[in-house]
Amino acid sequence: MSARGERGPATSAGPTVIARRAQLTQEELHQVKWMLGGVLTLLAVWTVFYMDVAAWSLMVATTLTTGAALVWPRLPARVPALAHTLAFPVIVALFAGDLWLTSEVLPAMVRLGMLLLLYRGISYRQRRDDLQVIVLGLFLIVVAGVLTASLLFALQILIYTGCTLGFLLVITLTESLEGGQKPGPHKAGDLPTWAAHADWGRLFRRLREVSDWRVVTLGAVLFAGVLAVSALLFLAIPRFQLENSLFLDRYVSKKARSGFNDSIKFGDVSEIIQDTSVALTVDVSDRSQVPVAPYWRMVVLDEYRDGTFRFSAGLKREALGKDRTDTALRGEARPRMGAAVFWTFYLESGVSRYLPLLGEFERLQFREPQNFQLAAELNVVALRNEPVSMTAYRVEGLDTSGIVRDPAFARRWQERDPAVAPKAVMQHRVGVGDSERTRLEQIVAEIAMGGPGLAADEFTRRTEEWLRKNHAYSLSPRVPGGEGDPLVRWLVSHEAGHCELFAGSFVLLARTAGFPARVVTGFRGGTWNGFSNNFTIRNSDAHAWAEIFDESTGAWLRGDALGVAVADQTSEAQREAALVRRMDRSWSARFDSLRVFWYRRIVNFDQRSQVETLRAVKTATQNSGKRLREAVERLGADLKAWLSAPWDGVRVIKSFAAVVLMGGMTWWWIAVGRGLVRGRWLWCGGRRSDPVRLLAGRWLGAMAGYRLASGESRELREVVAELQRVRFGPRETWPEPEGVFRRARRVLREVRRQRRAAG
């Protein structure tokens, strides 16, 4: 795209054609500037979607007003002058008030930025204001980007950068068109002519008309080049967790929606919202290791009191170790034979501070040092804070059997004094009143069918069966009203319930029967993304189940009335079949695979994979060079062999014929072919693509500036006249084009030299 001012007065007689490229008028440039400024404003204010900053109303207001001003550029003229006079004092006062009331700097600054953008969106902008729009937009986008580091952010900054480059170009063009003259301050209420004449349809048609594909292509190539260089830099620089070093983590909008917490309350059971957004993405190096029904354990809730299951303070104190800061930790699992299987977890922000795991593990590695606590016997890893961006960790030697060994608890359980209520062992307290306990005992008796010495696994099976028989599954449960414990009320009723009710009931029954038991929350299942070959677990896969302690094995068994029995998971064929059943090849899976690509290649870049990628790039480059060298060497060797082979008559004749043929073809090309291509260009079927004319036009364009500046020497005038003849004259009268171009090259060089000499 280029632009030029109106033509100057006609110069004296003589060839003075000035080759003009596509042009936008000053008015149209102003219109493009207005449009791009509006788009930048909108892109910037929409970042509020990512931030937990109370600025939604401002976002809506800015979107509406800027949108309206975009569609009807005459609107800002109607803003009363008083509004312009008061705008800045009011904005400053609002900012000061905001700071004073909230005493939070960043949200206040975000709101200030949006207010300024809102004002800029509804007033005609000078150059300074345009630059302000860019800076304000950049501020909002960078803040949002740092907070999220998401794929969407990458896309947004890409569009924003492109628009900004275009915007700056248009500003420069407008400036140069106005000849550096500073326009007077815009008076409020005045309608600029460009706004009065704005017609977007016509503008877009004009933009299409004036777009020079060469400039557009060049621009696109340059932009792609900048992107490529940025990507290379990104690969090379060391990674660090930006938000850890800033104070921004409080403003991320994405909060837990799957409800993971340290407690589950049953009294006020609410419907579980089906949030289908991705919560966890898992990459596994050996897909045959994926269990049929994976249970991604996160939190253990042991204490039941007042209708609430919670992670007891005692257990926290006892099991969760000290705060550690490290990049890796060792788990309880023993190293096993065979190739190591790597599980890479990408936990989305806002899900939980507890990391999902399938079971015991040998080693867990983060991509950078993390603050965490490990409860080895519970097999739970908790980060100190809920992460504000995606957290990636790699786990080796993950036990997928679903059985959690717990020797420490087994020892304590054996050494307990049965006479004393095991206070320290919350996993054994039923936590309900006496009357309810009697009801529970009745149910346990019904389940045990008179057999008191039931083993844990058998009890689990029967209890699951009993629960399934008496309760249906529903996401909208109903707990019967009345006095006493809500969970027991539900248990003795025949109402439908969700997983938390099932798990809680199971634990109460198990504890009544004398088994230590606890509720575990996490995710169950997930889908296998057929495009990127990874497990995708959504927030809607959130689940709660029970674990019951089996004294005989010293391990915790899973009890899930809504799930699949552990024994079913052993066969590899079954696992594969289950994986195929879980295969997701939908459009959302396609989109998720993009996210996984982003995570795999960009975000989850620990030192090793970074080095690997760099090495791969280097190897690919080296290999290409090597192959090229080899090809040249091979060609040389072939030629040498061919030359050193014995020469006989036939070979000589053949070689001679080949030389003659090539010579003939070269001659034909010079004499006829080139002329045909240049002169007729038949297969392109058009005079517009006549390359000789186009070439002459390009030479005329190159000379346009010099002809005016250097006072038109005789030779310059002559060569221009010849070029004009070649460009616009009848073909029959053309001078020899090659000669004209040669002469043009020489004259142009000469003129440039003279001009340089003249300074």
Add this chain to the structure above:
Amino acid sequence: MSDFLQAGQITEATQGLERLRANMRVTIKGKDEVVEQVLVCLVAGGHLLIEDLPGVGKTTLAYSLARSMDCVFSRVQFTSDLLPSDVTGVAIYDETIKEFVFKKGPVFANVVLADEINRATPKTQSALLEVMDRARVTVDGEAHAVGSPFMVFATQNPVDYEGTFPLPESQMDRFLMRLQMGYPQAVDELEILRTQRGGYDAIALNPVVTRSEVVKLQALAHGVFVEESVLDYVLKIVTATRTESEFRAGVSVRGGLALRTAAQARALVKGRDFVLPEDVAELVTAVLAHRLGLARQTSDALEERRAVGAVLKRIVAAIPTPA
């Protein structure tokens, strides 16, 4: 257009035009651009509408041209009571031969100056239609050819409204160009004050080209080569006037043809046998402005002319020049 012009023809034409130019400059001082446009109009075989105040040299211009090329010049002062027959001529009964004889009007000349054309009634103005278009007058079913070459110089004062009849669009469309003379520069006016004696009748110019040479020039102009991209450029300009919301209606096909022909003539006047895009761009206002009217109301005719000119300039600036 495969029959291109020979170099000799161009040289001859250039020489003839140079003589004409030099001769006219003797009487028309400091108005080289106007002289150039008049020559373009002459070579293109078109008619000229000059809008300006009285006494800026319109008649002198027309007379100088007529004298320079050995042509018959006639002047008609248009008034509201002027009849069509006063312009074209009338058939009167000749007693001696007992039949009607056509008595030629003032249009039977080579250069006709129709002074203050908008003062005549539309009926009289229309009497010029045929003669401007076909260079002949039909009276009583009999066609009488006017002079060859034939060129109408019409003048009108755009400021005065009293007692005028604005030219109908069909009439406007028949003028190839509309020009403004404007006041001369101070130094030129001083020269005029120093040298000029008497009216235009006192102008003594020797003819420097013959009538047949002018006719040949006009024929030559039609042979000037117009490259396809330049034709495309003309088309784009004409089309843009039709899609422009500021105009009541766009330029007619005749307008497009006029622009092409005028560009060819300008190329010849500049000594070229092919048209450059600048030939087109330079003539857009002169050739198209009088064929266009604004869609909105303006305070006066001058304001309308300025606005039309500005929009045309915008259109030309907006259309990419073939390169």
